Amino acid sequence: MHTGNWWWEMQEVFEKHHPNATIVPIITSSDKTQVTLFRNKTAYPVYMTIGNLPKFIRQKPTRYAQILIAYLPTTKLTHIKVKASRRRVLANLFHTCMSFVLDPLIPAGDKGMRLVSGDGAVHHGFPLHAIFVGDYPEQLLVTGRKNGECPVGDVKRDELGDFNMQCIPWDIVPIRHALASIDKGYDAFYKACSSVGIKPIQNIFWRHHPYTNIHMCITPDVLHQLFQGVIKHVFSWLKLVFGHDEIDARCRRFPPNHKIRLFLNGITHLSRITGTEYAQLCQLILGIIIDMRLPNGLSSDRLIRSVRAILDFLYLAQYPVHSDKTLDSLEDALCRFHNNKDIFIDLNIREHFNIPKLHYCQHFRMFIEHIGTTDNCSTEYTERLHIDMAKDAYAATNRKDEYPQMTLWLERKEKVVHHDRYIQRRLTSKNIPSTFELNTMRHPPVLVPHRELLMSKHPSVNRVLFGTLIDDYGAKDFEYCLGEYIAKAQAPEQVFTTTTLRIATRSVLTFVPFHAVAVYHCIKFTEHDPYSITKGPESIVDAIQAEPGRKDKYGQPIPGRFDTALINVDGGVTSGVKG
Known part of the structure; x- marks a missing residue:
C-alpha cells in the first residue's frame, strides 16, 4: 500500500x-x-x-x-x-x-x-x-x-453510462x-x-x-464490482443475444485444457454463481461467441470487441504490480468497451448503460495510483x-444468545493459536534465517514470474516406433526434425552462418541409428511465489498434454488429447528440464 x-x-x-x-x-x-x-x-x-x-x-x-x-x-x-x-x-x-x-x-x-x-x-x-x-x-x-x-x-444517475x-x-x-x-x-x-x-x-x-x-x-473491488457486477451483466446480455441452447451446446464441445473448467452441462442454467465460477467462465466466453452470427444480419465485430475489451480490463485490473504502461492499457480497454457497447442497444438488449458498477470502472486507475493495486x-x-x-x-454455540458465545469461542481459539505459535517459534528459533539471508532469498515482484519445466522421472511410454509416432501421435515430420536437431547440435557455431537450405540438406543426410524413442505424455511448468519471504514449494501453473486415443479397462474408447503450445525458440529464456 x-x-x-x-x-x-x-x-x-x-x-x-x-x-x-x-x-x-x-x-x-x-x-x-x-x-x-x-x-x-x-x-x-x-x-x-x-x-x-x-x-x-x-x-x-x-x-x-x-x-x-x-x-x-x-x-x-x-x-x-x-x-x-x-x-x-x-x-x-x-x-x-x-x-x-x-x-x-x-x-x-x-x-x-x-x-x-x-x-x-x-x-x-x-x-x-x-x-x-x-x-x-x-x-x-x-x-x-x-x-x-x-x-x-x-x-448524476442518468449520466453514469457516459x-x-x-x-x-x-x-x-x-x-x-x-x-x-x-x-x-x-x-x-x-x-x-x-x-x-x-x-x-x-x-x-x-x-x-x-x-x-x-x-x-x-x-475498487474485483469480486463484487467486476465478477459479480460487470461480468454478470455481460453474461446476461450474451444469453439474450445468442440464446441458451446454442451457448450450452458450444460449452459441451470445448476441448480439455489445464486449469480450465469444462461446463459439460452448459452455463445458462447456473444459479448463485460464485466469483470463482465467473473467473472460470471468463476463460471460455470469448471462444464461445467468436464466430456466432447475430440476428438480422448484423456484424458481430462490435460485440466481439466489446467482450474482449471488458475481459482485458478484468485481467489488467487484477495485476499485482502496475506501471504507467499497464494503467494506460487498462484505460484503453475500458475505452474500447464504451466505443463498441452500442451493439447491445442495436440488438434491443439495453436501453442505457447507467450501471453504477460499470461506471465505477472509470475510477480504477485513480484508486490504483492512490492506494495501490486492487489486491490491497x-x-x-x-x-x-x-x-x-x-x-x-x-x-459452536447452542443458537441461543449466540454473540457472547461466539466472541468467547473466538477469544479462546486465538489464545490457543498464539500459544502454538510461541511453541513453534521456540522450537525452531535456531533455524530462523538472518535478515541478510531473507533479503537475498526474496524474489522481486514481477508481472511474469520465472517458470521452470518439470517432467516425470520415467517416460510415459518407454519405446515408441517412428511409424507409431506418425500414425497415433500425428508427428509426421518427427524424423526430419530430429535430424535437423542433431545437425544443429553437432555444429552449433554454424547455425547462424549456414542457410536454411543447407541445414535442411544436412538434416536429411543425418543418419539416425535408432527407430524408436521414449515418449512423455505430459510436461508441467512450475513457479515459486515471488512474494514469499523464503523459497517455498513449487506450484504447477500450466501443463501440456500429448496423449493418443486409447481404451479403458472396460473397452470404452477414450479420445486422444493434444494441447496447442507456442514455442519461443529464439527469444525465450532457456532452462534445463527438471526431474
Whole structure:
C-alpha cells in the first residue's frame, strides 16, 4: 500500500508538525453473511487490518492479519411499517454502532500514539482511516449516498453510462459543514444534507476522523464490482443475444485444457454463481461467441470487441504490480468497451448503460495510483474470513444468545493459536534465517514470474516406433526434425552462418541409428511465489498434454488429447528440464 500516492501525501502533511511520524493506514471491512441454511440467521462482522503489513500477509487468513472488532446488529426493524423511516433508522443504527467502535481512532489519529515494533523500537504512530472494503450497498451505506448513485463522485444517475462525463470526487469540507448543522434543527439539517447529496444521518461515524475523506476510501473491488457486477451483466446480455441452447451446446464441445473448467452441462442454467465460477467462465466466453452470427444480419465485430475489451480490463485490473504502461492499457480497454457497447442497444438488449458498477470502472486507475493495486482491498478476503469469524463460531454455540458465545469461542481459539505459535517459534528459533539471508532469498515482484519445466522421472511410454509416432501421435515430420536437431547440435557455431537450405540438406543426410524413442505424455511448468519471504514449494501453473486415443479397462474408447503450445525458440529464456 505504500506504493500509492495517499501514503506519501499524508507523510508530507505530518512532517510539518510531527517529524518522523509513522502513518498507520486503517483498513476496515464489513459485510453481512448468512450463518445458517435455514431460518435465515445472519451475522454482520466488522474486520480491521493495517496497511503497514505487506499484502501477501494480509491476504492469508492463517497469518491472522485481519482481526474481528465487532458484530453489528442484524435486525430488520420490521415493526416500522413505513419503508422510508425504516431505512433511515437502519442507517442511523449502523453509523451509531460504527461510531462506538471506531471513535477511539479520532484522538489517536489527531495526537498520535506510542507503537512498539518487534525489534523494540518505539514509533510515534498516527492511525488514519484509509480504506473501507465492502460491496455496493455497503459503500452507499457508509458514504450516505442514495441507491443508483456513484459513491465516489458527483455524476448524476442518468449520466453514469457516459464515458466522456468526468466524475470528480466529492469535496469532504462542505459535507462536514452540512453534518455539523444538526444543532440548528432537523429542517436545516435535512436541507443542508440534501444540498451536498447525502442522506440526513445524525451520527455518521467518519465525521470527526482526521484526514479522512470517506469518498476516497471507497476502493475498487474485483469480486463484487467486476465478477459479480460487470461480468454478470455481460453474461446476461450474451444469453439474450445468442440464446441458451446454442451457448450450452458450444460449452459441451470445448476441448480439455489445464486449469480450465469444462461446463459439460452448459452455463445458462447456473444459479448463485460464485466469483470463482465467473473467473472460470471468463476463460471460455470469448471462444464461445467468436464466430456466432447475430440476428438480422448484423456484424458481430462490435460485440466481439466489446467482450474482449471488458475481459482485458478484468485481467489488467487484477495485476499485482502496475506501471504507467499497464494503467494506460487498462484505460484503453475500458475505452474500447464504451466505443463498441452500442451493439447491445442495436440488438434491443439495453436501453442505457447507467450501471453504477460499470461506471465505477472509470475510477480504477485513480484508486490504483492512490492506494495501490486492487489486491490491497478485495472483498475475497472478507468472504473467506466469514468462515472462521462467523460461520464456524456460530456453529459452536447452542443458537441461543449466540454473540457472547461466539466472541468467547473466538477469544479462546486465538489464545490457543498464539500459544502454538510461541511453541513453534521456540522450537525452531535456531533455524530462523538472518535478515541478510531473507533479503537475498526474496524474489522481486514481477508481472511474469520465472517458470521452470518439470517432467516425470520415467517416460510415459518407454519405446515408441517412428511409424507409431506418425500414425497415433500425428508427428509426421518427427524424423526430419530430429535430424535437423542433431545437425544443429553437432555444429552449433554454424547455425547462424549456414542457410536454411543447407541445414535442411544436412538434416536429411543425418543418419539416425535408432527407430524408436521414449515418449512423455505430459510436461508441467512450475513457479515459486515471488512474494514469499523464503523459497517455498513449487506450484504447477500450466501443463501440456500429448496423449493418443486409447481404451479403458472396460473397452470404452477414450479420445486422444493434444494441447496447442507456442514455442519461443529464439527469444525465450532457456532452462534445463527438471526431474
